[in-house]
Structure formats: structure tokens, C-alpha cells
Amino acid sequence: MLLDIKELSVEFASMQGNVKALQNISFSIEKGEIVGIVGESGSGKSVTALTILGLLEKNASITSGSILYKGRDVLVMDKREQQALRGKEIGMVFQEPMTALHPTMKIGDQLAEVIKRHRKLPHKEAYQAGIKSLAEVHIHDPELVARKYPFELSGGMRQRVVIALAMAAPPDLLIADEPTTALDVTIQYEILKLMEELSANRGTSIMFITHDLGVVAQMCKRVIVMYAGEIVEQGETHQVLQHPVHPYTRALIGALPDLADPDEPLLAIPGESPDLRRRPAGCVFASRCAQALPLCQEERPGLEPVQQQNESHYAACWVR
Numbered sequence: 001m002l003l004d005i006k007e008l009s010v011e012f013a014s015m016q017g018n019v020k021a022l023q024n025i026s027f028s029i030e031k032g033e034i035v036g037i038v039g040e041s042g043s044g045k046s047v048t049a050l051t052i053l054g055l056l057e058k059n060a061s062i063t064s065g066s067i068l069y070k071g072r073d074v075l076v077m078d079k080r081e082q083q084a085l086r087g088k089e090i091g092m093v094f095q096e097p098m099t100a101l102h103p104t105m106k107i108g109d110q111l112a113e114v115i116k117r118h119r120k121l122p123h124k125e126a127y128q129a130g131i132k133s134l135a136e137v138h139i140h141d142p143e144l145v146a147r148k149y150p151f152e153l154s155g156g157m158r159q160r161v162v163i164a165l166a167m168a169a170p171p172d173l174l175i176a177d178e179p180t181t182a183l184d185v186t187i188q189y190e191i192l193k194l195m196e197e198l199s200a201n202r203g204t205s206i207m208f209i210t211h212d213l214g215v216v217a218q219m220c221k222r223v224i225v226m227y228a229g230e231i232v233e234q235g236e237t238h239q240v241l242q243h244p245v246h247p248y249t250r251a252l253i254g255a256l257p258d259l260a261d262p263d264e265p266l267l268a269i270p271g272e273s274p275d276l277r278r279r280p281a282g283c284v285f286a287s288r289c290a291q292a293l294p295l296c297q298e299e300r301p302g303l304e305p306v307q308q309q310n311e312s313h314y315a316a317c318w319v320r
């Protein structure tokens, strides 16, 4: 097991009360596995990523749980150890590539700096290794791109550079938070293919955060569905997408546009997610669930195996 998260809860202090952004989430990622995390805006996907990376804002507190990375708890490491882990073992790619790039430094020098930090190489050799890593992310003229500044590149090209930077170490785990959301569809597809290829060639595990179930179907062996800071369903992608159990997952799949009829409007899920300062005692989805029973308002359903014989598909719902 590469990453094993248990009962993780995170809250943010705010003037209006504590926002309970994550509530007892548990999941794991095996070596070489690509795991998708989906859920609507505000469901806690990025907070999960930032907690693993030790990059939460100052108003955050981790109120329960553990994050074991190769058996060591990231949450008890000091800042320096966390930083070393981020640079070396856990790579990250976010939606906006500019945030990961130094705006006034040429691409080749940025790559050389990162490579020098991990391998004790003289600048010239590190620069050459950087060019090689640009070629590995299928940049056709790596020498030319190495001499450019980030602002001189297109969005898709910048994201390739960020992936090259993230893979330069190379990491055992890559955390990608909506890495292709800002890109147009063709470029999106190429970047996804590239990440898949890097994972297959190097055995890098990927935690892939996305809004897009189509991307999950294409890339991810397993999927975790989040709602209001909880995991409501998880399992093998084909199983969850073909036989969803939780009403929220069903609604997400129902909200997908019909591929046969692109003019059909997106089906929105009625209602709003609960106020995370006052989490309901029962099921978090109860206020929007058409199947809700009286029990659902009172008791929170646990994440349990969907079938006794199948220990890989889990859902948190009283009705199944």
C-alpha cells in the first residue's frame, strides 16, 4: 500500500463557525494505481489533496485521522520532512500551471534547478536532463522550449512543462487536481494520455481529481465519490459507473449529457449541499435524496461493502 488514509477529518476556522470540510474519510492507493476522486464543487477534493501534501492554509486543523505514506504518518512529520516528501516522492499538478512555474525564469533553468535538488549533478548536465524530460512529455522541440519563459507558452504546453517538473524527481505518487480543466478538449486528451503513459512506464500512482466522469472512465481503475466532505461510494470504476448504489452517484451519472444527443440539457441535481458548519446528524445527502427514509435523518450510514462477496465496492447509504 502506497497511501493509506484513515478516518481523516479537517476543519477550517471562520468567523461564522468551523467549516467541517472533511469528515472521517478513509481510502488507500496502491503502487502504480490511478484512482479518481469525483464530486461536486465544495465536496472536499482539493482539501484532501492539500492535506496529504501538507499545504493546508493556516486556519485549518486536522481533527482526526492518519495519512500513512509508505507506512509513515505524514501528519506527524515536521515541515521539513513534509517538504522533502513533496519535492521528492509526491509530485503535484494543479489546474493552473502558472502557479507551479517561476514567471521570470526560463523553462530549462527551472527544470535544471529541480533536477539538481534531487540528483547531485552539475548545472550543464542537469540542464541536459531537463531537456530529456521535456522530450518525455512529448514536447517536440525541447531545446527551443527550454529557452522560453512560461508566458511564451500555450496553456497545454505549460501543463506539459509542469508534468515534466513533477516527474523530474520522479515521484511515486502524483496528485493531479483538475489538471486539464482549463484546457481545450483535444489538448485535454493528449495530457491525460501522457499522464497515463508516465504512470504505466514508471509505476507512478496517480490520485486524479476531476469533475468529469468521462475522464474517470477513461483513466482510473478505481473511483472515489465525495459529497459534502464524505466518501459516499468507492469501488472499481466500471462497477461504480455501471452499477452505482448511492443516490448521489446515480444522480451524478444521470446528470451526464446523453452522448447520443448532445443538445439534451444537463440534468442538475435539485437542492444544495448542507452547511458544513452544521453537519446533519444523519446522512449528508438526505436533504436532496428522493429515497430518504426517516432513519436517514437520524443516523449516519457507514461506508459498507455493497455485497458480502464483493469487498471492493462500498457505499454509504441505508437503502441498497
Ligand SMILES: Nc1ncnc2c1ncn2[C@@H]1O[C@H](COP(=O)(O)OP(=O)(O)OP(=O)(O)O)[C@@H](O)[C@H]1O
Pocket (backbone or CB within 6 Å): 012, 013, 014, 019, 021, 039, 040, 041, 042, 043, 044, 045, 046, 047, 048, 057, 059, 276
Ligand atoms: N481556507 C479555507 N477556509 C474556509 N473554508 C475552506 C477553506 N478551504 C476550503 N474550504 C471549504 O472546504 C470545503 C471543501 O473545499 P474544496 O476546495 O476541497 O472543494 P473541491 O471539492 O475541491 O471543489 P472544486 O470542485 O470547486 O474545486 C468547501 O466548503 C470550502 O469552502
Ligand code: SF4
Pocket (backbone or CB within 6 Å): 246, 247, 248, 283, 284, 285, 286, 287, 289, 290, 291, 292, 293, 296, 301, 316, 317, 318, 319
Ligand atoms: S442514506 Fe438515505 S438519505 Fe442517504 S443517500 Fe441513502 S437513502 Fe438517501
Ligand SMILES: [Mg+2]
Pocket (backbone or CB within 6 Å): 045, 046, 047, 177
Ligand atoms: Mg478543488
